[in-house]
Amino acid sequence: MTEAAPKIAIRDLHKAFGDKxxxxxxxxxxxxxxxxxxxxxxxxxxxxxxxxxxxxVEPDSGSIKVxxxxxxxxxxxxxxxxxxxxxxxxxGGALFDSLSVWENVAFGxxxxxxxxxxxxxxxxxxxxxxxxxxxxxxxxxPAELSGGMQKRVALARAIxxxxxxxxxxxxxxxxxxxxxxxxxxxxxxxVQALGATALSITHDMASVRRIADRVAMIYNGRxxxxxxxxxIDRSGNDHVDQxxxxxxxGPIKMPIRPL
Amino acid sequence: MIHFPQLIxxxxxxxxxxxGRLSIFTVVALIHCVRPPFYPRLILRQMIEIGYxxxxxxxxxxxxxxxxxxxxxxxxxxxxxxxAAIPNVVVISIxxxxxxxxxxxxxxxxxxxxxxxxxxxxxxxxxxxxxxTLSTNPMxxxxxxxxxxxxxxxxxxxxxxxxxGVLGGYLVSTYKLGLNPGNYLRNTWEFLxxxxxxxxxxxxxxxxxxxxxxxxxxxxxxxxxAQGVGAATTSAVVGASILILASDYIVxxxxxxx
Numbered sequence: 016m017t018e019a020a021p022k023i024a025i026r027d028l029h030k031a032f033g034d035k036x037x038x039x040x041x042x043x044x045x046x047x048x049x050x051x052x053x054x055x056x057x058x059x060x061x062x063x064x065x066x067x068x069x070x071x072v073e074p075d076s077g078s079i080k081v082x083x084x085x086x087x088x089x090x091x092x093x094x095x096x097x098x099x100x101x102x103x104x105x106x107g108g109a110l111f112d113s114l115s116v117w118e119n120v121a122f123g124x125x126x127x128x129x130x131x132x133x134x135x136x137x138x139x140x141x142x143x144x145x146x147x148x149x150x151x152x153x154x155x156x157p158a159e160l161s162g163g164m165q166k167r168v169a170l171a172r173a174i175x176x177x178x179x180x181x182x183x184x185x186x187x188x189x190x191x192x193x194x195x196x197x198x199x200x201x202x203x204x205x206v207q208a209l210g211a212t213a214l215s216i217t218h219d220m221a222s223v224r225r226i227a228d229r230v231a232m233i234y235n236g237r238x239x240x241x242x243x244x245x246x247i248d249r250s251g252n253d254h255v256d257q258x259x260x261x262x263x264x265g266p267i268k269m270p271i272r273p274l
Numbered sequence: 275m276i277h278f279p280q281l282i283x284x285x286x287x288x289x290x291x292x293x294g295r296l297s298i299f300t301v302v303a304l305i306h307c308v309r310p311p312f313y314p315r316l317i318l319r320q321m322i323e324i325g326y327x328x329x330x331x332x333x334x335x336x337x338x339x340x341x342x343x344x345x346x347x348x349x350x351x352x353x354x355x356x357x358a359a360i361p362n363v364v365v366i367s368i369x370x371x372x373x374x375x376x377x378x379x380x381x382x383x384x385x386x387x388x389x390x391x392x393x394x395x396x397x398x399x400x401x402x403x404x405x406x407t408l409s410t411n412p413m414x415x416x417x418x419x420x421x422x423x424x425x426x427x428x429x430x431x432x433x434x435x436x437x438x439g440v441l442g443g444y445l446v447s448t449y450k451l452g453l454n455p456g457n458y459l460r461n462t463w464e465f466l467x468x469x470x471x472x473x474x475x476x477x478x479x480x481x482x483x484x485x486x487x488x489x490x491x492x493x494x495x496x497x498x499x500a501q502g503v504g505a506a507t508t509s510a511v512v513g514a515s516i517l518i519l520a521s522d523y524i525v526x527x528x529x530x531x532x
Contacts, residue, residue, distance in 0.1 A: 071403045091411070099409045109404040112395075127409035129311075172408075182407075 020083060022047045022180060022212040023068060028077035030063055037063045038074065039236030045180075050206055050213040052223045052244075054258060055233035056267065061216035062106075064233070065182050068214075069101065070094050081180070099127060102178035102211075104202075106185040108169040110157035116168050117143070117153030123176040142171040145208075146201050163194035167201065174205045181206060183215035187222050199225040220259055223247070232258065234267065299491050306411065306418040313419055320423035324385050324482075325430055331384060332377045336435035339372050340364060340442025348451050357453060361461040364443035369470040373435040375522055378428060378481030382514040386489035389420055390510035393493025394503035402494070417490045421483060428482025429475040436474065473529040480525055481518050488514040 021044035028041040037060040045051045055061050066072040068079050070086065079086050081097055089097065102123075110119050118125075120142055121135035130138075140150045146167040157165060166186065173181055186202055187195035203226050206213045215226060223230055224244060231241035232255050240252040247259060257265030347360045393416055396402050405412045440462060447453040489510045496506035 066403070069403075069407055071406055095409050095411070098407060101407055103404070103407040105400045105404055107399055109400040111401055111404070113392075122410075123408040126313075126415065176408075 019047060021045055021080075022049075022082065023214065024078075024080040024083075025064070025068070026078040026080075028064065028067060028079065029075045030060070030067060030072065031075060037236055038067070038077075041077070041233070041236070041238055043231060043238055043241070045212055045214050047212055048210055050203075050215070050226055050228045051231060052215045052217060052227035052229075053231050053233055053238075054217065054220075054223060056258070057218070059233050060236050061233055062184060065103075065184065065214065065216060069098065069103065069182070099176070100179045102173035102176060102181040104166075104169050104173045104181070104183045104186055106188055108157070108165040110165060110168060110172070112157060114157075115153065116148075116155050116157060116160070119157065119168060120153075120171045120175050122172065128176065139171070139175060142175050143168070145174070145205070146171045147197070163190055163197070166190065166194075166198055170198070170201055170205065174209060177209055178211060180212045180214070181209075183213065183217075183226075185217055185219075186215065186226075187217065187219045192221070195219065195221065196225070202226050220261075223259075295495070296487075296491055299494070300487060302413055303417045303421055303487065303490070306414040307421055309414075311414070313415060316415070316419040317422050320419050321427050323388075324381065324420075324423050324486075325427035328377075328381050328384055328427075328431055329434065331380050332431050332435050333438050335376050335380050336368070336373060336439040337442035339376055340368055340439035340444075341446045343367055343372070343439075344443035344446040344451065348447070357451070358457070358461060360447055360451075360453065361443070361458050362465040364447075365440055365462045365466050366470060368439035368443070369436050369466070369474045370526075371474075371522070373439055374428075374432045374474045374477040374481060375518065377432050377435045378478065378485060378518045379515055381424075381428065381431065381482070382485045382488075382511055382518065385424070386485040386510045386514045387507045389486065389489030390493040390496070390507045391503055393417075393490055394496035394506040397494060397496050398499055398503060412494075417494070420486045420490055424482035424486035425479055426482075428478040428485070432474055432478035433471075436471065469529065473525070476529075477522060477525050480521050484517045484521060485514045488517065 023045040025041050025043040028038050029036070030038040041064055053061050053064070063072055067074045068081070068086070070089070074087060077087065081100065084097065086094065086097055111122065114122065117136055117139040120139035121132070124130040124135040124138060125132060140153050143150070143153055148164065148167055148171070152160070152164070157168065160168065183202060186198050190198060199222050202215070213226070215222070217223060227244040229241065230244050230247050231238050232252070233239070234254050240250055240255050242250060247255065250256065253266045257267050263269070343364050344360055347363045348357060351357050351359055396416070402412045402416070405415055444455070444458055447458055448455045492506040492510040492513065496502045
C-alpha cells in the first residue's frame with residue numbers, strides 16, 4: 016500500500032448481475048503516479064471494477080473515492096467533472112466509426128473541453144505523432160486502420176486531454192507479440208510523460224512486467240494478492256503462481272466436462 | 275416447465291418494466307433536448323439524414339398513394355355520378371391521414387431502423403461507454419440531436435408529401451379519368467381548410483418524435499452483439515409503427531371529436 020493518500024481508493028465494492036456475484040468485496044488503492052496492473056482470469060470482474068470507477072456500471076454497495084471524493088451515487092453533472100480527470104483505452108479501441116481518426120483523438124478536447132476544432136486538430140496530430148502515426152493517418156476513418164493502428168489511435172485519444180488518471184483495458188489483446196510490445200512501450204512512455212496514475216487490466220504477463228509498478232490479482236470478485244511487480248515471482252500465493260505461469264493444474268479450476 | 279399463469283405474470287412484468295424504462299428514457303431525453311450544451315452540427319447532420327435523404331422515398335409513396343386514392347374514389351363515386359367529390363376526398367385523406375401516417379411509416383423503416391442499428395452497434399462496441407469517459411453525456415450527444423431533428427423534419431416531409439400526393443391525384447383524375455383540371459384544382463383549394471393541414475403537421479411532429487425515440491431507445495439498450503443489434507432494429511421499426519397508428523387515433527380524437 017502507498018503511504019500518501021491514494022488517487023483512487025476502492026472499499027468493499029460489491030456488484031452482482033442477477034444471481035451472479037461479480038465483485039465480492041473489492042479493496043484496492045492506487046497511489047498518485049503509480050502504475051497498477053490488475054490481473055485475473057476472464058469473467059473475474061476486472062472490467063466491471065473499472066467500469067464501476069468510471070460510473071458506467073453502478074455498484075450494489077461499497078465506496079470508490081477519487082482524490083478523496085466519493086463517486087458512488089454522485090449526480091451526473093458532478094460525475095462529468097470527475098470524469099474529466101480520466102482517460103481510457105478500451106479493449107476493442109471503441110473508436111467512433113462516424114468520425115475521422117483526428118476527430119476521434121480530438122473528441123475529448125472539442126466535446127468535453129469546448130476547444131476550437133483547429134486548435135484541437137493540431138493537438139490531435141501531435142498526439143498521433145507521439146504514438147508513431149503520421150498526419151496522413153488523421154484523415155482516414157477508423158475502419159481503414161489495422162488492429163495495431165486502431166489501438167495506437169485509441170491510446171492517442173486516451174492521452175489527448177492529458178488526464179491525471181488513465182485506465183487501460185487489455186491494451187495488447189488481439190495484437191501480435193511485436194505490436195503488443197510496441198503498445199506496452201507506448202503505454203509506459205505516455206504514462207511517464209504525463210506523470211499520470213495508471214490502472215490497467217490484462218491477462219498478458221509480458222504487459223504486466225513491462226508496464227506495472229505494482230500488481231493485484233482478482234479472483235472470485237476479491238483481490239487475493241497485491242504487491243510490487245518485482246515480487247510477483249515469489250508471491251507465495253498458489254493462485255498467482257498458477258496464473259503467471261499459465262498452468263491448467265492448480266487451485267483455479269475451469270469447469271470443463273469430459274467429452 | 276412454466277405454468278400458464280407464470281407465463282402471463284412474466285409477460286406483464288416484462289411489459290411494465292419496458293414501459294417504465296421507456297418513460298424514464300423519454301423524460302431524460304426531453305430534459306437533454308432543452309438543456310445546454312447543444313450540438314448544432316449534429317442536429318444539422320441529422321436533419322439532412324432524416325429530412326433530405328428521406329425525400330425520394332416519401333415523395334414516391336405520396337404520389338402513388340394520391341394516384342391510387344383518385345382511382346379508387348372514382349370507382350366508388352362514379353356509381354353515384356359524384357366524381358366531383360374526388361378532389362375533396364383526395365386532399366382530405368392525404369393531408370389529414372395518409373400523408374403523415376405513410377411518411378412516418380416510411381421514415382420509421384428507413385431512419386428509425388438506422389438509428390437503432392447505429393446506436394446499438396455503438397453500445398456493443400463500447401463506443402457509448404467511450405463517450406462517457408470523454409466527459410460527454412451519450413443522451414445529449416446521441417439522442418437529443420436525433421429527437422430534435424426528427425421533430426422538426428417530419429412536418430417538413432409531410433408538407434412535401436401533401437403537395438406530391440395531391441399532385442398524384444390530380445394527374446390520374448385529369449389525364450386518365452378525364453376530370454377538368456381547372457375544376458379539380460378549384461375544388462381541392464376551396465374544400466381544404468387550415469385545420470386539415472395543421473392537424474396533419476401536428477401528427478407528423480408526434481410521429482417524428484416517436485420514430486426517433488424508439489430508434490434511440492432500442493439501440494441504447496441493445497445487448498448481445500450482432501443478434502442484439504438486429505433485435506433492436508426490429509423492435510424499433512415494429513414498436514414505432516404500432517405507436518404511430520395508436521397515437522394517430524389519439525391525435526385525431528383530440529382534433530376532430532366533438
